[in-house]
Amino acid sequence: MLPVIALIGRPNVGKSTLFNRLTRSRDALVADFPGLTRDRQYGTGKLGERPYLVVDTGGLVGDEQGLEGLMAQQVWRAVEEADAVLLLLDARDGVNLSDEQIAERLRRSGKRVRLVLNKVDGQDVDAVLADAFALGLGEPVAIAAAQGRGVRALIDRVLAELPPEQEAPEAGEDLEQGIRIAVVGRPNVGKSTLINRMLGEERVLAYDQPGTTRDSIHVPLERDGRHYTLIDTAGVRRRARVSETIEKFSVIKTLQAINEAQVSILVLDAHSGEVAEQDATLAGHIVESGTALVVAVNKWDGLDDEQRQWFREQLDRRLPFLEFAERHFISALHGSGVGHLFDAVEAAARAARTRVPTAELTRLLERAVHEHQPPLVRGRRIKLRYAHQGGQNPPVIVIHGNQTSRLPASYRRYLNNFFRRELKLVGTPIRLEFRTGENPYQGRRNRLTPRQQRQRKRMLRHVKK
Ligand SMILES: Nc1nc2c(ncn2[C@@H]2O[C@H](COP(=O)(O)OP(=O)(O)OP(=O)(O)O)[C@@H](O)[C@H]2O)c(=O)[nH]1
Ligand SMILES: [Mg+2]
Missing domain, CATH: 3.40.50.300 (P-loop containing nucleotide triphosphate hydrolases)
Known part of the structure; x- marks a missing residue:
């Protein structure tokens, strides 16, 4: 933590x-x-x-x-x-x-x-x-x-x-724990009901334990032979009691859970009729943290078409920055749509682990630049030369060029969307990092003078003999 x-x-x-x-x-x-x-x-x-x-x-x-x-x-x-x-x-x-x-x-x-x-x-x-x-x-x-x-x-x-941090969880997937999933959302959106639903009836009783204020509960889960760990921020409670409890919501606990997870499920409440400020704030935290994301719009049952349409528009308007994630319209209470969440979680985790070779990223960068050039800054064109992957979970794309610090946000967004589309990344944010400077591969070897080159050739001839 x-x-x-x-x-x-x-x-x-x-x-x-x-x-x-x-x-x-x-x-x-x-x-x-x-x-x-x-x-x-x-x-x-x-x-x-x-x-x-x-x-x-x-x-x-x-x-x-x-x-x-x-x-x-x-x-x-x-x-x-x-x-x-x-x-x-x-x-x-x-x-x-x-x-x-x-x-x-x-x-x-x-x-x-x-x-x-x-x-x-x-x-x-x-x-x-x-x-x-x-x-x-x-x-x-x-x-x-x-x-x-x-x-x-x-x-x-x-x-x-401060005491040294406990062993930070591996960025990758641990075989026994499987994918770690944080179920987050503001109070009463149905997190506990969803977790109970994901676990299946008989499992719930075993995990009826209150957490301390800031600790989340980790619940192991197996489904179709795959292991998962649900990180519960609400406290799993007996089904009968779920509706009675007013959960003690803690942003810190939510942030800790997001940080330990590979995939977050952000639960929203369609019944409330709106995407609230707190939903947007939590969504922002998830994006900043870089974990993969699945959006679960809960309480989709019992809404008429107009209400559903209204909520979809709310999503687009208030959470436009979540467009990289799959959206699922579910009923945790009745169980509809819950099964698909697992597939979405798997897909998002896979996308977050994507590895792309340097040659392919550079080719994509060249195409992006060709289709839409970076702007001029004080009469000089910003140059973007090549790209390599700087990390996974989430994928980090490092772009080398000059004057990169002057790239406007709109162009960064264009690149972000371009890479996302071309690499077919769904469910994970991607990070772009920019480096200005010489090609590091160029400078690595001392450049030889013509005379040194001749000497080197001679030496190599000797070696071959
Ligand atoms: N000179 C100087 N001013 C500072 C420094 N740090 C903060 N200020 C100024 O002090 C004022 C108050 O700063 P805030 O950070 O808003 O203070 P705060 O503690 O958050 O205030 P509340 O949220 O109202 O309790 C602002 O005008 C700051 O610019 C500093 O290191 N030096
Ligand atoms: Mg203040």
Whole structure:
């Protein structure tokens, strides 16, 4: 599981600014998916040695209302789910009573807390550092989040203090576990019903175990001689009880599950009549994570044609960036369409593992460029020369050329769609990475002068004899 880092502090100390810094590396990716908005509260980051999850929170005010109110409860929940808490302080304001009260409360939480003194740019911070130190939460780390100063050192330090990550699951498929499938969706879309349906009646009772707040349950499953592991974020419950329970929804838990899975099934509720904000946010997280995806539109039973048409339009309008995934219209309650989900999961997992030879990718790139040239930038044409595969799960296509950082998002999308179509990739996002520079294969061997070439020929003649 990824370590979870929560950002806590008074209003305006720079939590969101730091959050953006810690998650920024993903910006370029998002540009390839029109309509995808980023979650500005939960994000994945990989600034340091290993990936992590970050949670931004609303500002806390140190009085009783501010520490116990409705808003604050959200913050404490984030603390509860975190492995490390960063308490931000504002070097311009100095340490005040609010900070002291928040610090006191954090100390009682028993969590690993690290003090972060922000906005140290252009400040003489010695006095504030001493005040911060006096909060009794250890040595503060000074940063300037707006400029990015000290942020890398901070995250390195925080990650180093955390216990080493448990063995990360293999990117590929494990024979015993089979494909790992995360079943995700907002509360009450029917995740538990679907999981029960996928498992079959008799299996359900055995897995009636509550998870802790942030841990998902892994349920082994065999179907047609194939193994799968369902990662359940809702908690599988006895059938009779499914409708009665109000599940405790946790974005962190969902993100962890997506991260461990090879394929996510995003469950939507057609009965609700709309694709909600939270659906779009979860969809965005899945795309950012790069796992393969199958969309399951649940509660399709009992809708008339008009309602169905309406929901299809909602999907196109609100989740246009999911067009790479298969959509299945199902009824978890009655079981219709559920069997096809397994085929879709298999297909998506296969697509995610695709391997394409360099020669073929380069040929495709040449065709794409031929059909639609990259734009001119300041009178010079952006050149894209060749492509190779940089990874699987999801497929990464590395494109070499010059001025590639100037490629507009629209052209990246064009390339993305082109490769997807030509490689017939359904169910997996693809990642494009661009490299500017010389052909690395060209520079690898020293170029020989004519004289050296003659010498070399002579030498080789000797060797042959
Ligand atoms: N000078 C300076 N300003 C900063 C720094 N970090 C953040 N700011 C500014 O401080 C203001 C508040 O930043 P936010 O990141 O929105 O603060 P926040 O803690 O998320 O605030 P709330 O969400 O309202 O609690 C913004 O105007 C930032 O530009 C910094 O390192 N130096
Ligand atoms: Mg904020």
